[in-house]
Amino acid sequence: xxxxxxxxxxxxxxxxxxxxxxxxxxxxxxxxxxxxxxxxxxxxxxxxxxxxxxxxxxxxxxxxxxxxxxxxxxxxxxxxxxxxxxxxxxxxxxxxxxxxxxxxxxxxxxxxxxxxxxxxxxxxxxxxxxxxxxxxxxxxxxxxxxxxxxxxxxxxxxxxxxxxxxxxxxxxxxxxxxxxxxxxxxxxxxxxxxxxxxxxxxxxxx
Amino acid sequence: xxxxxxxxxxxxxxxxxxxxxxxxxxxxxxxxxxxxxxxxxxxxxxxxxxxxxxxxxxxxxxxxxxxxxxxxxxxxxxxxxxxxxxxxxxxxxxxxxxxxxxxxxxxxxxxxxxxxxxxxxxxxxxxxxxxxxxxxxxxxxxxxxxxxxxxxxxxxxxxxxxxxxxxxxxxxxxxxxxxxxxxxxxxxxxxxxxxxxxxxxxxxxx
DNA sequence: TAGATTGTTAATCGATTAACAATC
DNA sequence: TAGATTGTTAATCGATTAACAATC
Numbered sequence: 001x002x003x004x005x006x007x008x009x010x011x012x013x014x015x016x017x018x019x020x021x022x023x024x025x026x027x028x029x030x031x032x033x034x035x036x037x038x039x040x041x042x043x044x045x046x047x048x049x050x051x052x053x054x055x056x057x058x059x060x061x062x063x064x065x066x067x068x069x070x071x072x073x074x075x076x077x078x079x080x081x082x083x084x085x086x087x088x089x090x091x092x093x094x095x096x097x098x099x100x101x102x103x104x105x106x107x108x109x110x111x112x113x114x115x116x117x118x119x120x121x122x123x124x125x126x127x128x129x130x131x132x133x134x135x136x137x138x139x140x141x142x143x144x145x146x147x148x149x150x151x152x153x154x155x156x157x158x159x160x161x162x163x164x165x166x167x168x169x170x171x172x173x174x175x176x177x178x179x180x181x182x183x184x185x186x187x188x189x190x191x192x193x194x195x196x197x198x199x200x201x202x203x204x205x206x
Numbered sequence: 207x208x209x210x211x212x213x214x215x216x217x218x219x220x221x222x223x224x225x226x227x228x229x230x231x232x233x234x235x236x237x238x239x240x241x242x243x244x245x246x247x248x249x250x251x252x253x254x255x256x257x258x259x260x261x262x263x264x265x266x267x268x269x270x271x272x273x274x275x276x277x278x279x280x281x282x283x284x285x286x287x288x289x290x291x292x293x294x295x296x297x298x299x300x301x302x303x304x305x306x307x308x309x310x311x312x313x314x315x316x317x318x319x320x321x322x323x324x325x326x327x328x329x330x331x332x333x334x335x336x337x338x339x340x341x342x343x344x345x346x347x348x349x350x351x352x353x354x355x356x357x358x359x360x361x362x363x364x365x366x367x368x369x370x371x372x373x374x375x376x377x378x379x380x381x382x383x384x385x386x387x388x389x390x391x392x393x394x395x396x397x398x399x400x401x402x403x404x405x406x407x408x409x410x411x412x
Numbered sequence: 413t414a415g416a417t418t419g420t421t422a423a424t425c426g427a428t429t430a431a432c433a434a435t436c
Numbered sequence: 437t438a439g440a441t442t443g444t445t446a447a448t449c450g451a452t453t454a455a456c457a458a459t460c
Contacts, residue, residue: 003400005427011401016379038382042429045442057441058436074401076408082400090304094396095297097449101397105404115410143407144400168407170400174221175246184406186399190300191307194288194350194376194391195217195280196210198311200390201349202282211451235417248453251418263417264460 006047010038010070013047017067029060075104081167083142085133085157086149087112087122090172094148095123108140137164144168151175158185212253213280218243220254220276223269235266262276281310289348291363292355293318296378300354301329302303309332314346328371350374357381364391 016036020028030048031041053069055061082098084091087110091125098107110127112118118129126134136142145161147154147169156172161169168184171177174192177185226234229402236254237247254267259275263265288304290297293316304313316333318324324335334342342348351367353360353375360379367375374390378381380398383391 003407003427006407007402008395008398010382011398012395015397031441035325036382040429041441042431043427046428046444049443055442056432056436057439057443060441074403074405076404080404080408082404089299093299096295097396098400102401105401144404146400166407168403170403174218176242184403186403186406187392188396188399189214189218190303190394191221192217193394194211194304195308195311196284197374197376197390197392198282198288198350199213199280200210200392201372202286209451237417246453247417248420248455249451252420252452255419261418262460263415263419263458266417 002050006050007074009037009039009043009047010051010074013044013068014067014074017063017070021063021067026063027059027061028066030055032060049185071104075102079104079106080144081109081140081142082107082144082146083137083140083161084110084125084146084148085112085130085161086147086153087114087127088115090146091146091148092122094172096147098146099124105144107146108142109136111136121204133160134164137161137166142166144170146170146172147177148172209257212256215243215245215249215253216257216276216280219250220273220280223273225274227269227273232269233265233267234269234272236261238266263395277310281308285312286350287315287346287348288313288350288352289343289367290316290331290352290354291318291336291367292353292359293320293323293333294354297352297354299326300352300378301331304352305329305331311350312351314348315342317342328348339366340370343367343372348372350376353377353379353383355379 013033030044030064034041034044048066051069051073053066082105084095084107095107095110107125110122110125111130112127113130116129120127143166145166147157149157151173154175155177158169158177158179162179162183169177171185171187174189179185219239236250240247240250257275257279259267259272271309290301290313301313301316302366313331316328316331317336317339318333323333326333349372351372353363355363357379360381361383364383364385366374368385368389375383377391377393380395385391
């Protein structure tokens with residue numbers, strides 16, 4: 001079993017390798033990748049091993065091969081579809097941010113309660129009413145939901161997404177979500193992160 | 207020394223306690239708070255101990271006292287000022303999101319290169335040109351910077367913020383930032399989080 | 413008192429780091 | 437070959453969890 005830490009780092013390695021490939025780099029050593037990713041060489045070697053890619057002591061890892069191995073490991077062959085609920089300021093920013101990043105991971109639908117948004121195409125993503133949620137999720141075979149609604153609505157939205165068959169949630173609402181077993185929730189609590197930085201920005205001055 | 211984990215949880219506890227106080231709750235037990243925050247009772251007791259708040263075996267913790275103790279611990283008495291660089295879709299959403307949340311932590315300035323934004327007030331936050339960065343940071347005594355510029359500009363922006371005296375960075379750009387010793391960087395990598403959820407949403411189906 | 417919770421220490425768990433033979 | 441890196445195991449580290457006497 002691979003830990004969440006490793007998955008996160010693999011995602012980061014892929015992004016680094018992709019940009020290196022554009023600069024025509026062909027090989028990389030564990031310590032070089034570690035430096036770029038902010039980890040250790042041993043960590044990189046272990047992570048790389050877990051995706052089944054082998055390097056050589058003389059040339060390190062082939063960038064093309066390693067990128068392909070990571071993609072084989074991280075991506076679903078048939079791709080995965082994402083839906084976003086709550087197209088406020090943050091939701092709209094995320095639509096732009098997420099789409100066109102990975103070919104295998106697309107935001108195919110968004111949902112909102114505002115009449116003015118329903119039926120529109122926002123950041124090349126069609127916006128539906130909340131009543132259409134279950135139908136659209138199932139028709140489009142969406143497996144990942146992004147929750148960007150106010151805290152008070154988040155649990156209700158999460159429950160509906162799970163009932164519709166979503167297996168993973170990226171939650172931006174500052175509340176803990178109760179979900180059925182087997183559903184993975186990743187919390188991205190921006191207020192918490194800001195307070196954390198503020199605390200250490202202060203502490204480090206002492 | 208208190209770990210980043212604890213700081214994050216304390217921030218979460220405070221938010222939970224604040225909303226409980228609005229519902230006129232007066233006391234809470236460690237296991238109740240743990241359930242709301244998604245941790246264990248022992249964890250809560252340890253965290254609470256670290257802010258120097260004592261409970262009683264019969265009534266648990268007084269919500270008002272605990273909230274005050276956490277705030278004493280997390281907040282700088284004189285408050286802290288935040289600046290945001292890069293007022294794109296995401297930056298603008300964050301301005302709205304962050305401000306008016308905590309009285310002791312305010313976004314007092316934002317910066318962008320676009321002529322159309324400079325001089326404007328965006329989400330009740332004045333927008334300055336990049337040339338004004340050092341001056342404004344120092345005049346407003348900003349200690350925390352939020353980086354929401356494209357990846358290619360992030361290191362340059364981070365360096366300028368650090369030179370101007372910022373001691374903590376909240377980085378939304380998908381790159382690793384090199385900063386002087388003593389500066390705390392918190393990375394909020396949304397693409398990584400989405401890929402992580404997608405991976406586990408897929409795995410859990412097996 | 414009896415019973416549940418607190419404060420705190422010891423045991424567990426998992427991730428990171430160090431180390432090193434095998435390899436090119 | 438000599439030298440640096442890989443693959444992989446053992447040691448370390450730190451956070452979480454379990455446990456329990458003290459408390460109200």
